[in-house]
Amino acid sequence: HELWEAVLPLIVLLCGGGQLKDDFQEELVIRPLHSGDIYASFHFRTLWETDFMKGNKVSHYRLFPKSLGQVISKFSVRELHISFTQGYWRTMQWGQPYLPSPPGAELWVWFQDTVTDVDATWKELTNVLSGIFCASLNFIDSTNTVQPSASFKPLGIANVTDHRFLRYATLPREIVCTENLTPWKKLLPCGSKAGLAVLLKSEKLFHSSFHSQAVHIRPMCQDSQCKTPSWELRQTLNVVFDLHTSGQGKQEWSLFKMFSRTLTEACPLASSSKIYIDITDNPQVGEQFELIPATPLLRQAVVLGDRRTFSVYDLTQQVTFGTVRSLNLLIRWKSTEGHMLRPLLHAERYVAGYGLQTGEIHTLMYNNHPFRSFSVLLLDSVPWYLRLYIHTLTVTSKGKDNKPSYIHYQPSKDRIRPHLLEMLVQLPPHSVTEVTVQFERALLKWTEYTPDPNHGFYVGSSVISALVPSTVAMDTNNTQERTLFSSL
């Protein structure tokens, strides 16, 4: 083992020239939820000081996965965000997630401005990603791809915000399972051999209420001058374990109970390896839940505009593992109330009406803030076989017509492209805003039906982006679990 560690930097020196620094960090954030469920969020970050832009040939890889690096170079990708989700995030019970993701697969990519034929590159890219992640991303074609005009902003450094280089697509019917998890784990420097990734056992991860895994690639600034970019690969995995089905109704969670493993070491390649437990709701030690073993390390961080307090376990310190040389965190609840949360902003959507001839899509957006109104951007991408009657579009809040200040609508073309509807809507304080639009089901050719036609068709999720004003300013030199996503 020691020999291996000694050899590795030598190879780097020989072939890489040494000037390309890379860095790997891993984190696990655990948030006990009001409902008695528990939310575990893994974050793995690889940061590499290299430049894929402007046709640079990058041939030596250390921590950064080569398969993704080649994808970035070949397709001139500036940013890539892909998520696979099985389940539905229950905002009313769980609050806001660290990373929102719709059910099924979601992919959005910013290309570099050197790309001439974006659609062809996009098509090729989805096919390659389909192979890398063992997913049906090859079903992404022009009929489910849109170019949002306002809803998505580049999350890394970007001087290009021309939406011609943005593509967004969802596959709501995509089912996520172990076959997608395995290639995702292989992208990690330590695989699932060491570090936090040993907890990622599929038999437990898929015995849960919610499972979401994502990969985000974006260029970052290396320093404050931002002369040269570095590339960040962030792999996240979110999972919620259910009190009743996984916890046997007992309000006691441990690493072993959640993942059927305990931790014994950090990933040797990681510069930082930490576990954060959200104890904001537990101001007095042991008031709501008890944490065993206790840790003196506390960290304040701003998450989603909200100041949270975390207990920190540093896996790089031997003392964390104690005398038994294994860490099995135990969270024991003292009391819970199963009442529903009233999150500041949440939304739901359903289809109204019956029969096959007509229907109506209702989108309800709740603003529960007592005195503050919010502007939100609503993005709807509806397949062409639902013919939207855009003249029936109504936006009402508190029984009154609410005129959107910005509407971007692109009508569908049969068998070519979907409807795209983007609206900037002002949500008045303490209100429900209802967006309705009627549709008709188009007559399909018999070959156009999916297998199991009586199952029905899926319409992808809407995306609601809001700027949530926060009293706490974003702090830059803080922990990595904070997401920089502006989309809700």
Place this chain on the structure above:
Amino acid sequence: MGLLSDPNRRRALISMLTRLNAPICMLCYCAGVCWFMGLAFEPFTLRTYMSENAMGSTMVEERFPAGERALATAREFAAHKKKVGGMPVDWLVKTMQARGLEVFTQSFSRVLPFPDENKERYIVKGTNVYGILRAPRAPRTEALVLSAPCSPGDNNNQAVGLLLGLAHYFRNQIYWAKDIIFLVNEHDLIGMQAWLEGYHHTNTTGMKWTPLQGRGGSIQAALSLELSSDVITSLDIVLEGLNGQLPNLDLANLFYAFCQKIGVLCTIQGRLQRNDWDSVSGYSHAVQTMMLMVMKQASGRPWGDHGLFLRYHIEAATISGINSFRQYKTDLTTTGRSDLYRLVEGMYRKLNNLLERLHQSYFFYLMPSLTHFVSIGYYMPAFGLLAVILLLRALDLWVQLVAPPARTEDGIAEIEQQSSPGVRSVLTPLIISHLTGAALYLMPVHFQEMAVEHFPVSETEAVVLTAIAVYTAGLALPHNTHRLVSGEGTEQGWRVLKLVAVLYLAVLLGCTALINFSLGFILALTMVPVAAFVTPDVPKVLSAIVFVILSPACTLLFSVFLFQELQDMPVSLQDGWMLYISVISQGILDHYLFGSLVYPLIALMVYPCWLLFWNILFWK
């Protein structure tokens, strides 16, 4: 070849059809009735089988543990119900939350068009409580519903107990792929209607309800439970829904399969199936079961809470526990009530396995027993044989009208002279009879206040008696109007009118039978003979009596008596009349509350059509 294109052969065929018209019609009528009676004969029926692969081959294991706890819950529920004097909303919300469900309530109110005397309600206010079990790792696109009505008195407490017991058990399982909605609805069908309208955000009946806060996607299937005693001997499945719609046959098959697996007695129409199909009593048992289904379907009523789901293309059935087969009770004491839980659990697990909506099996069927069914292909000929009579008569009339009646040189001119007043003499009775129909549809409900002021009757009686009065008045009103328009009624005139009326009836019955076979068949059974053989030349008084006896209103009266007879609850004439009145009021209420189409169909279409024939009888 060339049977119709060769003029000689065509003439021969037509002359044969006109010559033998009456015997062929009689033959068809007898054949239709015999065909229908033969449907219940077991060798002519098909055995039920599971068509849906997702529910057939996959095995599920039922292991519901605690029946006693559910019984205790039922008692607790009963106590709270008594204390609150209605639906214990707070207790239900708390109990469902404790079982880990997302709980929501919906309140609704409805003013009935006139008081419902059967259930003693006029202004209805209530609250529905429902809890959603969220399927793990499912995107909220599909749901199943399990409902139990909160009935007045001591009824149905056990169903709510069972529902809560199952909710508790289901919540701890990981295998759910669809959200499961546990619904306790107040004021049975009215609450259910409010909930379904709220869920689908439609308003077809003018009810007031608060919008739903939680949903679970498109509902794939639903079961409604009715249990009123701690001991049950058998389970009955009720399929007939609003407007005679039926759920997919696979739902009944699923129920039967689990009854067989678990060893519970199961019935349909409250009747056990028998194996002695070859004996007379066995056959008559099957006929009676089928007739019960036909009459229930023809009524167009929802015969359980499930009936309202069917409009939304949700396969649904009501399962009710029966405690009447005392002779079998000994067989069940060893297994007890947990059988019922395991049955419902098993059914939900199989429904959970569905990849698609239930669509593989039949939607149009009749069931002479739970193990056998008659598909649409087998029962439609019975109706077709009756309907063809109308077409034959129409052909006959057409030939008579086209053939010149007098072989004079200016015969053509004569026909033209005759036919031009003919149009008016046809239109006038058509319009008048339809106006009478419209009066029959509108007056009972809209003039109830006036009727109550002038006569010493209750609102409900006022509505029904107004309906009967309008119906009877319609008999006196229009039968000689054509004389006002065209002078003396002509031979041609009544033939043209009869041709129109016969074709009208054929289209009307044909469309009705496609939607609701039973209603179409029963109407055809009584109206086709009248329509086929009416002329102004038959003896008036005798025919008028036959006419009235075969009119739609009397058909309903006979159906009421026959239905009671089939249910082994014969009634006296007096009670039968009271029942008749209540059936009419219920029919009108069903239309206003749930959108049942039978009342408008009879009032606006069938009755005017029958009046046309009445008109022909009194043509001269």
